[in-house]
Amino acid sequence: MNKMLSLKQFFILFFATLIPFLFYFFGKTGIAGFDGYYFLNYACHGVPISTPAMALLFFSWLPCSFLIAKIVLFLLCFTCVIFVALIGELFNQKHGWKAGLVAFLMPILFFTFIELENEQLSYPFLFAAIFFFYRGQKWDKIVSAGLLIFTGLFLWEGAAYLAIAFALSDPFFWLLGIPILIIWPGQFISKMLPDNQVSENMMGRIMDTIEFGFFGFLNPLRTVLPQLLFFFAIAIFNAKFSILVVPFLAPCLLCLIEEPEKSLFWKPISKIRLPLKIKTWLEKNGKKYFWLAVFCSLVSQGITCVQHSMPSEEQIVEVQYVIALGQGQVQNDWSYGHWVAFYGGETNSHSNWMLQQPWHEGAILTSEYLPECELKKQFSDANMYWCDINSFKK
Numbered sequence: 459m460n461k462m463l464s465l466k467q468f469f470i471l472f473f474a475t476l477i478p479f480l481f482y483f484f485g486k487t488g489i490a491g492f493d494g495y496y497f498l499n500y501a502c503h504g505v506p507i508s509t510p511a512m513a514l515l516f517f518s519w520l521p522c523s524f525l526i527a528k529i530v531l532f533l534l535c536f537t538c539v540i541f542v543a544l545i546g547e548l549f550n551q552k553h554g555w556k557a558g559l560v561a562f563l564m565p566i567l568f569f570t571f572i573e574l575e576n577e578q579l580s581y582p583f584l585f586a587a588i589f590f591f592y593r594g595q596k597w598d599k600i601v602s603a604g605l606l607i608f609t610g611l612f613l614w615e616g617a618a619y620l621a622i623a624f625a626l627s628d629p630f631f632w633l634l635g636i637p638i639l640i641i642w643p644g645q646f647i648s649k650m651l652p653d654n655q656v657s658e659n660m661m662g663r664i665m666d667t668i669e670f671g672f673f674g675f676l677n678p679l680r681t682v683l684p685q686l687l688f689f690f691a692i693a694i695f696n697a698k699f700s701i702l703v704v705p706f707l708a709p710c711l712l713c714l715i716e717e718p719e720k721s722l723f724w725k726p727i728s729k730i731r732l733p734l735k736i737k738t739w740l741e742k743n744g745k746k747y748f749w750l751a752v753f754c755s756l757v758s759q760g761i762t763c764v765q766h767s768m769p770s771e772e773q774i775v776e777v778q779y780v781i782a783l784g785q786g787q788v789q790n791d792w793s794y795g796h797w798v799a800f801y802g803g804e805t806n807s808h809s810n811w812m813l814q815q816p817w818h819e820g821a822i823l824t825s826e827y828l829p830e831c832e833l834k835k836q837f838s839d840a841n842m843y844w845c846d847i848n849s850f851k852k
Contacts, residue, residue: 463543463555471558474756475539478568479532481760487774488524489531490767491573495796496809498527498574505799512612513576527574534578535571538705541585546709548592549679553716554709559752561708566667566700568759572767580614581701587617588705591624592681599630606634618646619692620702626684650692650699655811658698667693667700670755674711677718682706715748769797776823776837777801783834783842784821791824791840798823819847 463471482490489498499505500514502522507514520527539558546557561567571578587605590598602624610617618638625635638646652661665672678686686706693700769777774797780788781803788803795808807815817824822831822843831845 463540463547467543467555468540471539471543471555472536474559474562474752475532475536477753477756478562478760478763479528479535481757481764482572483525483528483532485760485764486572486767487771488769489527489572489574490763490769491575492768492793492796493809494527494574495800497576498522499796499800501527502800509576510612510614513579513614516579531571531574531578534582535568537582538567538571538585541582541589542705542708544589545585545592545705546712548589549681549709550713550716554712556716557708557712559749560712560715561704562752562756562759563670563711564668564700564704564707565755565759566697567704568756569667569763569767570701572763577614577616577698580609580617583609583613584617584620584702585705587620588685591628599628603631603634615645616649616699618642619650619689619699622646623685623688626688627681650696652696653810660697661695663697664690664694664700667697668703668707671703671707671711674707674714677710677714679710679713682709686710715745772837773797773839774801776840776842777803779835780821780823780842783844787820789815789817789820789822789824791826794823794840817845819845 489495496507497509497517498520500507501517501520507517509517520530539561542561543555543558546554546560548554570581583605587602587609590602590605603621606617606621606624610621618634621631621634621638624631653659654661657663686703689699689702689706693703773794777794777797778801780790781798781801784803786802786804788798788805790798790805790807792807792809792811792814795805795813798805799808807813817828821834822828822845823840824843825840827841828843828845831843833841834844835842
């Protein structure tokens, strides 16, 4: 039987989640990421967007406020942390709730929730579906399936991958998994393929996204192993799916910390002879310093968000400058497109590299070198040009 979190545990998880977000709230101008400005452009300026129905409804209600958007992201992240803690308790009743803390050793958890897209709205429902799937009480399978169907239809079609993952362990989910593979085979494969032009869809970023979570593979829990390996394999090819590794890997890592003697490699490790003083110190202080490492990781992630997430303050200035230079008509590298649109410019280069337009006369913001045009301003990562009608004539 899975018990409820105590009030103390709830507040520990709350304040742990809050630590990196405090840096985000007060140290970051705007929100992080690229596509979030596409959705905020609808919330703030009513510019039409293409997204599932419930996500569209949510963004129609969202106030035009960076701070409120960040608070929403914090609450979404905290909800996911709570479900990771509850999943952990299914495998370790005494210490399982700490899986919610251990999850932050995988940076993808926090860094997923500094961007505002329809996927972020879906993750609490998907993490809840995972909890009910493993709890396995009466009606839990139906609740889990219902959450997947709701999420897939109205928030993010990626819920289909979780249905396939569950079907690896439970024939009940064949009712969802088989129709998905029959009706949606092309899209099912194509959406998990990498796109190395887009950072969140790159191949081979799993080391960056999971980091210390890899130690959880020293103690893979048999119950979660099929789903863990399924999403780990997909995340190797497409970093976007790394967030769905977290609820499966965090309980493994937590159990490794609290019950190392049950890990696969405990016997050979235990045979290593350490000096008595070192062994005694590790037994007495090892866990304490481990949790200190979790705290340091939270602080580090918050600082990294402020210092390195895009758009930087300089990039926002670049966008505003080129909009003024072009009197609203802007040409730009496609990655700047949603920022340009949000701050009042008009551009046809946005969303992905396939929509990059060729240069012509007017104001241009690009990292390219354009010697045929007049350099108006130079920034650390881009240049501002004005090109006349003769600039591109051969």
